[in-house]
Amino acid sequence: MKELVVISGKGGSGKTSMVAALSQLANNPVLCDADVDAADLHLILSPNLKESHEFTAGHTASIDLEKCTRCGKCIELCRFDAISPDFVVDPLECEGCGVCYYFCEEGAVAFPENLSGHWYMSDCRFGPMVHAKLGIAEENSGKLVTVVRKEAAKIAESNGHEMVITDGPPGVGCPVIAAIGGASGVLIVTEPSLSGRHDMERVLELARHFSVPALLCINKYDLNESISEGIRKFAEQHNVPCVGQVPFDPAMTKSMVQAQTLFEYDPNAPACTAVREIWARLREEVV
Amino acid sequence: MIISVASGKGGTGKTTMATSLALSIDRARLADCDVEAPNSHLFLRPVFEPDDTITMPVPQVDEDECTLCGECAVICQFNAIVTIADTVMTFPELCHGCGGCQAACPAGAIEEGRRTIGTIQHGRCNGLDFVHGRIRIGEAMAPPLIRQIRSRINPDETAVIDAPPGTSCPVIAAIKDTDFVVLVTEPTPFGLNDLKLAVETVKILKIPSGLIINRSDIGDNKVAEYAAMEKIPILMEIPYNRQIAEAYSRGEPVVEAFPEWRERFEKLYADICNLVAGSKS
Numbered sequence: 001m002k003e004l005v006v007i008s009g010k011g012g013s014g015k016t017s018m019v020a021a022l023s024q025l026a027n028n029p030v031l032c033d034a035d036v037d038a039a040d041l042h043l044i045l046s047p048n049l050k051e052s053h054e055f056t057a058g059h060t061a062s063i064d065l066e067k068c069t070r071c072g073k074c075i076e077l078c079r080f081d082a083i084s085p086d087f088v089v090d091p092l093e094c095e096g097c098g099v100c101y102y103f104c105e106e107g108a109v110a111f112p113e114n115l116s117g118h119w120y121m122s123d124c125r126f127g128p129m130v131h132a133k134l135g136i137a138e139e140n141s142g143k144l145v146t147v148v149r150k151e152a153a154k155i156a157e158s159n160g161h162e163m164v165i166t167d168g169p170p171g172v173g174c175p176v177i178a179a180i181g182g183a184s185g186v187l188i189v190t191e192p193s194l195s196g197r198h199d200m201e202r203v204l205e206l207a208r209h210f211s212v213p214a215l216l217c218i219n220k221y222d223l224n225e226s227i228s229e230g231i232r233k234f235a236e237q238h239n240v241p242c243v244g245q246v247p248f249d250p251a252m253t254k255s256m257v258q259a260q261t262l263f264e265y266d267p268n269a270p271a272c273t274a275v276r277e278i279w280a281r282l283r284e285e286v287v
Numbered sequence: 288m289i290i291s292v293a294s295g296k297g298g299t300g301k302t303t304m305a306t307s308l309a310l311s312i313d314r315a316r317l318a319d320c321d322v323e324a325p326n327s328h329l330f331l332r333p334v335f336e337p338d339d340t341i342t343m344p345v346p347q348v349d350e351d352e353c354t355l356c357g358e359c360a361v362i363c364q365f366n367a368i369v370t371i372a373d374t375v376m377t378f379p380e381l382c383h384g385c386g387g388c389q390a391a392c393p394a395g396a397i398e399e400g401r402r403t404i405g406t407i408q409h410g411r412c413n414g415l416d417f418v419h420g421r422i423r424i425g426e427a428m429a430p431p432l433i434r435q436i437r438s439r440i441n442p443d444e445t446a447v448i449d450a451p452p453g454t455s456c457p458v459i460a461a462i463k464d465t466d467f468v469v470l471v472t473e474p475t476p477f478g479l480n481d482l483k484l485a486v487e488t489v490k491i492l493k494i495p496s497g498l499i500i501n502r503s504d505i506g507d508n509k510v511a512e513y514a515a516m517e518k519i520p521i522l523m524e525i526p527y528n529r530q531i532a533e534a535y536s537r538g539e540p541v542v543e544a545f546p547e548w549r550e551r552f553e554k555l556y557a558d559i560c561n562l563v564a565g566s567k568s
């Protein structure tokens with residue numbers, strides 16, 4: 001079983017539309033939406049929910065003012081300034097470190113586990129799909145990413161699927177680190193802008209840091225041909241295969257508005273040829 | 288006053304809006320808190336001062352003093368310190384720097400060490416004060432670095448924060464306790480879905496907000512309908528324009544590439560000031 005994780009460093013480069021299009025080209029893949037903070041893939045793939053699971057992770061403190069003797073020890077020890085002078089914990093500031101809970105001699109601190117979100121097993125028209133929803137303003141997105149990837153891999157292993165295609169989160173922090181570790185390959189979708197290039201370089205460094213093979217493709221490459229050229233040169237110098245480039249094509253956005261993949265919306269759109277070529281190269285490189 | 292510019296979904300033009308807004312305010316600061324993918328400097332090209340290395344506390348165990356009692360592993364909620372056989376191991380990249388292990392160690396065997404999480408750089412450009420942070424590649428924890436950038440903002444100045452995308456801890460660290468949030472979105476199903484999440488986040492934080500709809504003609508009308516239902520003012524709508532997209536790709540702020548836009552951004556700032564004044568009275 002292989003896992004391809006599609007990431008971009010920067011949001012808005014067309015990563016999710018790319019994942020949806022690749023899902024259709026792949027032969028019976030398992031789909032995994034690891035962008036748990038702002039999941040969008042379900043908007044195109046319209047999965048039928050089969051199972052919903054609670055995701056609990058981390059703890060938040062709260063103080064029982066009946067038992068609290070106002071000794072002040074917790075405030076003194078809390079490094080996150082999460083406890084107000086009148087001994088109320090701000091759940092948004094609480095890091096869940098448990099220091100107040102450990103040191104309170106009156107047993108006045110409760111420290112329950114958080115319900116941080118949900119993850120789902122579904123079926124969609126291209127195969128099984130694992131996705132999730134992190135609660136608003138919750139932490140532990142990295143752990144939820146790990147959960148959905150594990151579940152997707154389990155399905156693929158037990159039912160003999162050749163490939164998991166994972167829609168990864170933006171950035172280079174905790175959720176992305178959780179999304180790429182141990183993957184067969186990452187496809188970085190970038191766009192020809194100074195920002196796109198800058199963020200691509202950072203996410204590539206991250207892939208290198210964790211020794212995950214990286215591949216590159218450029219979306220809307222004709223928006224600035226000279227930056228695209230620079231990106232291709234950069235990829236060559238760093239031995240990153242550039243597996244293709246997609247022209248700016250309104251069909252990309254229009255298909256999303258219709259909740260369709262690019263190929264469903266218009267199989268003759270200019271972007272389709274480019275995405276087919278990318279898929280052919282990806283198969284060579286990853287499968 | 289601190290105005291944060293955020294968007295549930297990345298790539299909606301948040302940085303373009305943040306930089307153009309800051310450039311349209313007399314004597315402002317731009318604080319780029321998107322430490323995972325900082326981009327504002329590409330548009331503003333500030334003259335930078337040398338960068339500051341930002342660190343976080345991590346435990347350092349003196350093996351000679353340690354009695355292997357295991358208390359540190361009991362208190363640590365993040366599996367960042369464990370006793371294995373006859374040694375104590377720390378995993379600095381999992382540590383949240385809470386100091387619990389140090390406080391709990393009965394043998395006094397733990398001292399505070401530091402680990403680097405990233406850098407912060409100040410700079411100046413066109414009369415604008417600039418500050419941003421960059422997370423070290425491989426470092427997972429953005430919020431402590433974001434809080435450090437926030438601490439560099441002088442409470443009396445007008446500052447624009449370029450916030451990270453999403454709805455989880457990094458965004459909260461960036462926008463909490465700011466006076467206003469500008470939400471940048473685009474009129475597509477992804478834009479709407481992620482906008483709803485961003486609006487929920489802003490509601491939890493109880494910050495007044497307004498909307499900029501970028502590329503306002505590429506999708507459908509559902510974002511505008513949602514804004515009306517939620518009573519979120521639409522501050523600006525910017526139709527798709529290939530010239531703007533190209534200027535963006537070259538890293539040119541809208542107000543510099545298209546000076547006619549300056550007036551609209553000045554009005555945006557005035558509108559925000561009015562909304563903030565209204566929300567406080």
Ligand code: SF4
Nearest residue numbers: 068069071072074104
């Ligand atoms: S340590 Fe316990 S008793 Fe003391 S102030 Fe905190 S909650 Fe109250």
Ligand code: SF4
Nearest residue numbers: 078094095097098100
């Ligand atoms: S759990 Fe940690 S962060 Fe939360 S209130 Fe207690 S000491 Fe502070």
Ligand code: SF4
Nearest residue numbers: 353354356357359392
């Ligand atoms: S609490 Fe202190 S003495 Fe006990 S195992 Fe940890 S470092 Fe060693």
Ligand code: SF4
Nearest residue numbers: 363382383385386388
């Ligand atoms: S400082 Fe806190 S998070 Fe870090 S190892 Fe010690 S107990 Fe764990």
